Amino acid sequence: MTSRQTFDSTSAPRKSGSGGRAASASAKDTRPRRARSGRRPGDSGTREQILESALHLFADRGYARTTIRAIAEDAEVDPALVHHFFGNKEGVFDAAINSSFSVSASFDNMPGTRTDASEATWIAQTYFSFWEHESTRYAMTAIYRAGLADSATSDILRERIEASTKAWSQASGYRERPDATTRAALASGHLAGLALMRYVLQIQPLASMDFAEFIDWVVPALELRLSATLEPRRPHDTAAD
Amino acid sequence: MTSRQTFDSTSAPRKSGSGGRAASASAKDTRPRRARSGRRPGDSGTREQILESALHLFADRGYARTTIRAIAEDAEVDPALVHHFFGNKEGVFDAAINSSFSVSASFDNMPGTRTDASEATWIAQTYFSFWEHESTRYAMTAIYRAGLADSATSDILRERIEASTKAWSQASGYRERPDATTRAALASGHLAGLALMRYVLQIQPLASMDFAEFIDWVVPALELRLSATLEPRRPHDTAAD
Numbered sequence: 001m002t003s004r005q006t007f008d009s010t011s012a013p014r015k016s017g018s019g020g021r022a023a024s025a026s027a028k029d030t031r032p033r034r035a036r037s038g039r040r041p042g043d044s045g046t047r048e049q050i051l052e053s054a055l056h057l058f059a060d061r062g063y064a065r066t067t068i069r070a071i072a073e074d075a076e077v078d079p080a081l082v083h084h085f086f087g088n089k090e091g092v093f094d095a096a097i098n099s100s101f102s103v104s105a106s107f108d109n110m111p112g113t114r115t116d117a118s119e120a121t122w123i124a125q126t127y128f129s130f131w132e133h134e135s136t137r138y139a140m141t142a143i144y145r146a147g148l149a150d151s152a153t154s155d156i157l158r159e160r161i162e163a164s165t166k167a168w169s170q171a172s173g174y175r176e177r178p179d180a181t182t183r184a185a186l187a188s189g190h191l192a193g194l195a196l197m198r199y200v201l202q203i204q205p206l207a208s209m210d211f212a213e214f215i216d217w218v219v220p221a222l223e224l225r226l227s228a229t230l231e232p233r234r235p236h237d238t239a240a241d
Numbered sequence: 242m243t244s245r246q247t248f249d250s251t252s253a254p255r256k257s258g259s260g261g262r263a264a265s266a267s268a269k270d271t272r273p274r275r276a277r278s279g280r281r282p283g284d285s286g287t288r289e290q291i292l293e294s295a296l297h298l299f300a301d302r303g304y305a306r307t308t309i310r311a312i313a314e315d316a317e318v319d320p321a322l323v324h325h326f327f328g329n330k331e332g333v334f335d336a337a338i339n340s341s342f343s344v345s346a347s348f349d350n351m352p353g354t355r356t357d358a359s360e361a362t363w364i365a366q367t368y369f370s371f372w373e374h375e376s377t378r379y380a381m382t383a384i385y386r387a388g389l390a391d392s393a394t395s396d397i398l399r400e401r402i403e404a405s406t407k408a409w410s411q412a413s414g415y416r417e418r419p420d421a422t423t424r425a426a427l428a429s430g431h432l433a434g435l436a437l438m439r440y441v442l443q444i445q446p447l448a449s450m451d452f453a454e455f456i457d458w459v460v461p462a463l464e465l466r467l468s469a470t471l472e473p474r475r476p477h478d479t480a481a482d
Contacts, residue, residue, distance in 0.1 A: 060392070061391075061392075062304075062305050062390045062391045062392075063303075063305075063390070064303050064304075064305030064306045064390065065305045065391075121474075144389065145389055145390055145391075146390075147442070148385065148386055148389045148390065148437065148441060148442075149303045149304070149305065149386055149387075149389065149390030149391070150302075150303045150306075150386075150390075151301070151302075151303075154441065154442055154443075157442060158442045158443065158444055161438075161442065161444060162444060162445075165444075181446060182446050182447075182458065185438065185444055185445070185446060185447050186435065186447070186458055186459075186462070188438065188444070189431075189434040189435040189437070189438035189439070189444070189447065190430075190431050190434055190435070190462075191434070192434045192437065192438065193430040193431055193432070193433045193434015193435065193437065194427065194430040194431070194434065196389065196430070196433065196434065196437075197402075197426065197429065197430035197433065198430070200389060200395065201388070201389075201395055201398060201399045201402065202395075202399065203399055203402060203403060203406075203426055203429070203430070204403075204426070205422060205423050205426060206423075206426050206427070206430065213473070215474075216473040216474040217423065217427055217473045217474075218427075219474045220471050220472065220473065220474055221427070221431075221462065221465065221466055221471060224462065224465060224471070225462055230461050230462060230465070231461065232454070232457040232458045232460075232461065233362075233456075233457040233458075233460045233461055
């Protein structure tokens with residue numbers, strides 16, 4: 001399980017034995033060693049290799065400091081090929097976060113559970129699985145690091161988050177609740193903020209919790225946020241301000 | 242209110258007439274025009290000017306693409322002076338986020354309210370005020386963009402968030418609740434995630450909500466998260482997984 005994997009585009013990442021702890025936020029530390037296969041990849045293999053190299057570099061050194069040249073070097077291809085496939089660095093970023101794996105698509109398989117608790121559990125487990133497992137954590141880190149680092153890439157991250165939010169919101173019974181769009185956006189911010197705390201910034205005690213314990217903390221709050229049980233504070237309460 | 246302000250280090254930012262909307266995430270767009278005072282600043286004025294220029298540039302173009310030279314140029318000083326004061330770029334970042342204003346310190350003035358609703362309201366309003374007001378939004382954006390962009394600056398952001406979390410947690414009655422540290426960290430992730438969604442990525446409908454409406458949505462969830470009312474999911478519930 002230490003070689004690079006091609007991500008399944010329709011399901012959450014597989015569990016890997018050593019990937020179950022958020023022991024380190026550094027992409028460099030957690031980057032799986034590459035087992036070079038020796039095959040001469042065709043166009044599609046080369047394209048994937050470039051995107052994977054790009055994500056590793058974006059996660060590790062950030063978007064701005066990653067050059068087309070560095071990506072090409074890591075992928076062992078000519079820089080001209082990177083330009084040929086993707087145009088510029090923003091094109092690489094866009095393609096990388098859209099093709100390597102899809103958080104949104106993983107919600108398509110959401111089972112038709114119709115109780116708040118199990119739906120919130122499914123959403124939290126699916127989303128955080130991408131962060132928890134070594135094989136996709138670096139890509140999630142790359143996406144958020146790059147998307148937040150730079151106003152030019154913020155648009156791409158915004159679209160991804162909106163798509164992902166819509167995907168799980170539509171797949172669940174929450175879409176029928178009052179203020180479903182608002183609740184989904186608030187829940188999405190909640191999830192993303194916790195992921196950044198635990199996996200990127202490694203704030204304690206979140207970073208060292210077991211995955212199951214972390215999910216247990218998140219689910220009840222997510223459930224209330226998405227259901228209609230928790231209403232916004234009523235205007236008359238603002239007198240205390 | 243369009244000239245740069247020296248931030249009050251002990252209180253939340255003042256309201257400014259035009260700063261009450263999250264109309265644009267771009268630091269460039271919202272950057273107040275500088276009214277050059279014509280005075281020859283002393284050491285302390287120069288130092289402040291450098292830090293303010295640095296935050297504007299970090300917010301606008303990101304940490305990695307901001308050079309010492311660009312900071313010096315914006316502040317109208319010699320680059321050698323920037324090195325003299327702060328050593329390197331990381332030193333500028335560290336000083337900028339620690340001296341310009343203090344989110345943590347603003348919680349020292351937390352009134353001794355002892356009801357969950359008013360404490361959660363205070364925390365949410367104080368924290369989000371720094372994002373909401375034009376005069377400090379760019380600095381908050383800079384801190385998060387830079388802190389998340391780069392593993393080298395993540396440490397500085399982590400320390401800031403931990404300090405800020407501790408400050409409001411200690412200033413409130415929440416410190417006496419079970420699992421206070423865990424709850425505070427979870428709440429902190431919640432707040433930071435929502436700020437990134439609304440102010441940096443501008444995800445709808447959060448970005449276009451009135452500040453009061455946004456706070457009204459946040460407070461009940463924050464209150465539950467911090468109080469002992471909302472417990473983690475019990476182990477026996479995990480059978481559904």
